[in-house]
Amino acid sequence: MSRTSAVVTGATSGIGAAIARNLAAGGMRVTLVGRDGDRLDQARRRILAGIPDAELTSERADLSLLGEVRSLAERLADPPPDVVVSNAAIIADVADHTVEGHQRTLATNHLAPYLLLRSLIEPIGTRPARFVIVGASPRGLARMPIDVDDLARNTSHDLGSVPSLRPLVAYGRTKNMNAMLVYALARRLRETRITVNGAHPGIIRGTRLGHGNRRGLLRAFAAASTLFSSGSPDTGADTPTWLATAPEVETVTGQFFVERNAVTTAPHTTDPTRCDQLWDESARLVGLGHGA
Numbered sequence: 001m002s003r004t005s006a007v008v009t010g011a012t013s014g015i016g017a018a019i020a021r022n023l024a025a026g027g028m029r030v031t032l033v034g035r036d037g038d039r040l041d042q043a044r045r046r047i048l049a050g051i052p053d054a055e056l057t058s059e060r061a062d063l064s065l066l067g068e069v070r071s072l073a074e075r076l077a078d079p080p081p082d083v084v085v086s087n088a089a090i091i092a093d094v095a096d097h098t099v100e101g102h103q104r105t106l107a108t109n110h111l112a113p114y115l116l117l118r119s120l121i122e123p124i125g126t127r128p129a130r131f132v133i134v135g136a137s138p139r140g141l142a143r144m145p146i147d148v149d150d151l152a153r154n155t156s157h158d159l160g161s162v163p164s165l166r167p168l169v170a171y172g173r174t175k176n177m178n179a180m181l182v183y184a185l186a187r188r189l190r191e192t193r194i195t196v197n198g199a200h201p202g203i204i205r206g207t208r209l210g211h212g213n214r215r216g217l218l219r220a221f222a223a224a225s226t227l228f229s230s231g232s233p234d235t236g237a238d239t240p241t242w243l244a245t246a247p248e249v250e251t252v253t254g255q256f257f258v259e260r261n262a263v264t265t266a267p268h269t270t271d272p273t274r275c276d277q278l279w280d281e282s283a284r285l286v287g288l289g290h291g292a
């Protein structure tokens with residue numbers, strides 16, 4: 001019998017590497033997605049060192065570029081995966097724009113999962129599949145409503161008076177988009193056998209998130225947050241892995257989880273009208289129609 005297959009984005013580091021290892025340990029054929037060939041090789045070798053019979057494939061794609069996300073989706077489509085864990089994220093400078101003109105945090109953390117998951121719906125067709133989107137703390141993000149009419153504004157405007165913290169505010173808004181995408185996508189997948197759920201991994205130490213971009217108060221904030229850390233990347237990988245594999249959540253969809261418990265996220269993220277606006281604006285930015 002052929003193994004079930006999973007795709008994990010951002011599998012070269014931190015929580016994504018731990019999720020990929022967990023899925024491989026559970027017997028899945030795992031495709032590691034990363035933007036750097038050497039880091040992909042290292043991640044692959046680390047998993048094989050612990051699980052010699054792991055079946056691993058690597059796909060190099062810079063997810064901040066929609067063109068690369070599109071061609072990744074094409075490469076993943078035949079045969080389509082049984083599980084997709086959208087985990088890659090970044091805290092980029094607010095002035096950092098891709099050659100395609102999108103702010104890098106918005107492109108990597110929101111537009112990429114939107115385009116990748118949408119693009120895989122048709123190839124998956126009538127098969128069962130699970131999408132898991134790694135978001136962030138619903139409590140921490142409750143006071144960060146996003147502007148659904150102009151997504152680019154979320155990473156460029158009203159980011160607060162402390163310059164060094166602005167990348168974190170922009171990042172937080174894109175993580176609220178992750179929760180909204182879960183709800184918007186789940187409604188559009190009602191007639192399919194594809195589920196989609198979100199997960200907050202916890203405040204996790206020992207990852208590379210925001211490294212290279214920690215200055216001033218952001219550096220102090222990152223240091224302070226390790227005091228409240230809920231654990232290592234293994235801890236952070238637990239809920240996403242469970243959503244990707246556990247029989248008890250096989251048909252659960254459109255929920256957001258913290259420590260394996262379904263939680264309610266802020267009303268500004270659950271409002272169906274706002275989620276529809278996010279969907280339509282995202283479609284416009286990635287050049288797709290409004291349908292699923």
Ligand SMILES: NC(=O)c1ccc[n+]([C@@H]2O[C@H](COP(=O)([O-])OP(=O)(O)OC[C@H]3O[C@@H](n4cnc5c(N)ncnc54)[C@H](OP(=O)(O)O)[C@@H]3O)[C@@H](O)[C@H]2O)c1
Pocket residue numbers: 009010011012013014015016033034035036039061062063064065086087088089090108134135136137175200201202203204205207208209210
């Ligand atoms: N750590 C926490 O406390 C925490 C808290 C809440 C939520 N989260 C979420 O957990 C997830 C994983 O974060 P982490 O802490 O494990 O961070 P991490 O160690 O920095 O891992 C992020 C992964 O995303 C990849 N990535 C970044 N930009 C990419 C791009 N343009 N194309 C392809 N891959 C790209 C990175 O690749 P490289 O190896 O090439 O850099 C890396 O594999 C994220 O969604 C994050 O928002 C983390």
